[in-house]
Amino acid sequence: MNAKKTGLIFFPAFDWAISPTHPEREERLLYTQDQVFEEGLLDLDNVFEFKPGLASTEDINRIHICVPGAESVITESHLISAGGAITAAEKVLTKEVDNAFALVRPPGHHAMRVVHGARGFCNINIEAIMVEYIRHKYGHKRIAIVDTDCHHGDGSQDIFWHDPDTLYISIHQDGRTLYPGSGFPNEFGGPNALGYTINIPLPPNTSDEGFLFALDNLILPMLDEFKPDLIINSAGQDNHYSDPITNMNFSANGYATLNERLSPDIAVLEGGYSIESALPYVNVGIIMAMAGLDYSFVREPDYNPREIEQSSEISRYIEDEVSQIYELWKNRHSQKAEMVKDAKYARRSRSIYYDTDGINEEQEETVRICDDCGGMLTIDSKASTGNRIFAVIVPGQSCPACREKGEKAFESAETGQYDYVYFQDRDRNIFIVK
């Protein structure tokens, strides 16, 4: 392995919790801190620790429609964790380091485009905020996000659903057996970005073998074809065999191997709640793998590969699934015509539940069918909080037609039945509320 310069942005938020006994509490990264400090990783010549910056409301409004506004859905801690992800990106894009890991909390990958409150412990989507920050500051980039959290990253999927320049790949425990219950292979991206959302649900009890098989035979080949400018690992750690709220059998060594092979430019911590038995070792493994160090001596005290071996049924199931998804990916370009026919707009209606805050949202999203960009988007959303909003979103790299239609849609939107009407134009960094 070659040593790489690795940046570490560590923010354990030792004074912040969703509630005292919530998995997302003060103690979560305590033992990770202990292990990272005891291993002396921050003393290594090629590992650099950076203090996180603070994300701004502007950074949030570039990607989210927060109802009624960003200030109302976040705490200071969210500004730091999103800011930490941005700092990681800054250090990589300015070439101060070769790669960086934002070991921060709270997480973000369940936060969708419209935010009425917290869901799946997430308020704002820290990777998505980072991605649009990168594009705003460093120019448009093709970005691949590989989400290795055990839960389907439904928030990230929602945000990048219509974006053909972001390949969002989520590998997670089958949604029939775990929150949030989504993330099936047929969730494949919006009509303008078919194939740029990829879901790889794995059966419960999948171990290192299954994860690495999907990585080698599906994720890495897709990345080779997509040719991203940047690879981001949404580094949830709850696939670990000791995680209390999931059912997978991934190990610290498996996580490290995955990161060595994936070689992400930026990794951002997501979930992972086996705070004593998994996180200290998984995080040390990831940092060492990113820094190009020999991680073969990183192992959990109770690690016994035989005990967590996956069954041959699971192996066969994953092999089949991987080849099916790869077929789907291969044929992504030919599916659009069949799907949209001669429609000018595509519409989807959804109910979204915010489990953390107990909010129900009814959402109707309409995208303009477009061959030149991600497509102008309008959203009509009504939440059990009583808020009803309308939002017009002009995507990044938008074509003139979509921008014009977007501007018109916002102009003509009546505020009457809505509490707020929003306009978001990524390329021009415009965010207006009326």
Place this chain on the structure above:
Amino acid sequence: MILGIDVGGTHTDAVLLDHYEVKKKAKVLTNRENLLDSLLEVTEEILSDEGPEILDRVVLSTTMSTNAIVQDKISKVGMILASGPGLPPSMLRINDDTHFVSGYVNHRGVEVAGIDHDEISKIAGNLREKGIEHVGIVGKFSTRDPHIETDIGDSIHDKFKHISLGHRMSGNLNFPRRIATTYLNAAVWDTYNSFIDSIKEFVGRFKTDFPIYILKADGGTFEIGQSVKCPVQTILSGPAASIMGILSLTNFKEDAIALDIGGTTTDIAIFAGGIPLLEPLGVTIKGHKTLIRGLRTRSIGIGGDSRVDYENGELKIGPERIGPAAAFGGPSPTPTDAMIVLGLTDIGEKEKAEKAIAGIAKSMNVSLHDAAETIFHSACETITSSVRDMIDEINNAPVYTVHEMFEGKKIEPTLLYVVGGPANPMAPRLGDMLGCTTHIPENAEVANAIGASLARTTTELTVLADTEKGTLTIVEEGIQSEIPREFEREDALKICMDKLRERAIKMGAKEDDLEIEITEDQSFNMVRGYYTAGKNIRIKAQVKPGLISNFQKGETR
């Protein structure tokens, strides 16, 4: 009276303080081959008019351990590492005699694997065969529970002259630094102990009794008898003496910068509210990052005698010194020569300085004065930009709580203290550039010896309480005891204060000097399966570096 002696690389200085006034100063050349000779010489000189019975306290800052390490005059050490999972052994091996053994505890101090006595006795035999008398034993997370280290130590202690245990070096986490610290402690143990034996023998002849203290890297002292247990703490006491010297010659409670400008290098230190800042983890010596508490200093390669060169349109000052300033017959122009040309100082031979700077002026195609001004300004610029970098680094140190992110204190120095040869000519410009009021302390030439004389005894202590396990650990003292489930943060705080007090007094502190500060104060609810299973409490406290009591800063004359 107090006798303070600073054994420096070049000179050995001594001061005799009578009611905090400098009664007498002495300076001799340091005999690097035999530091004791220099000590005796300077002591005899300073006590030429007095008898030893006038001494109430003697403090010594010595380069004994530092030199031993830097010059590789150290004992062979056998290292036994219980390394557990994590970094590969290849990254932990510190010398040819490093051995890895089974047995380790996890981050909570729970034993995961036990030690193998056969394995250890084989290693001990192997080390003995090689004639090794000094052993260091270090376990991963031994600061959480030291029993792996003590068990290994107990099983082989009769086979070796001395054994250094990792957890006694520091209560802080960092396994590679604990290895380096323990290794160095074992490696200098013999040299340091025989040095101290000779001092004791010499002092014994005085037939009078007074306490002798040794200065540590953190600017604090410990009693000589305590120092032999942990000699590695005495390394790098030189820079600490200089910082404590500035503290003793001045009187301030603000954020401040201290510069010691020498011939070759300039040392920078920062004070927060009048207290010198410590290195976050420990000092570095000869490439070894350690857990030794030390004052935070940065040394840069620029001084009064730095070589000045103009090449390819670029002015270069330092980092090398090839001789004294041209004004003193040196071979090349230096910042000192520039200061002479500018009339900022009238030392040396002005013509020689002018001639040297004229060469640079010609290459730069500017007047003599402008060349001197450019050199002088550029030297000041190099120093001030390093100062600013150091302050930025301190102010941008990572923090781990939301509170500190938003409310964290920033260092904003308003005072600048300058000592060293070029202090007078350089201080005003440096002060302007840094936006600070400038002070040049008097008696600065013996500041180090004064600093050592007046430094108080410092120490720190770590209390860890895990109420789910039901254990309390004070690793620096090797204490482990049982605690009840209802043990609280307040209980830990109280124990920490009491034990720190005891420890400081054992190390030689006076009751009046115990200026204690809590440096870490955390209590986490440990939740298992949605129920609170216990508390994880972490308290750390220190006796701050500072001056002995009854002494007001700035009183020394």
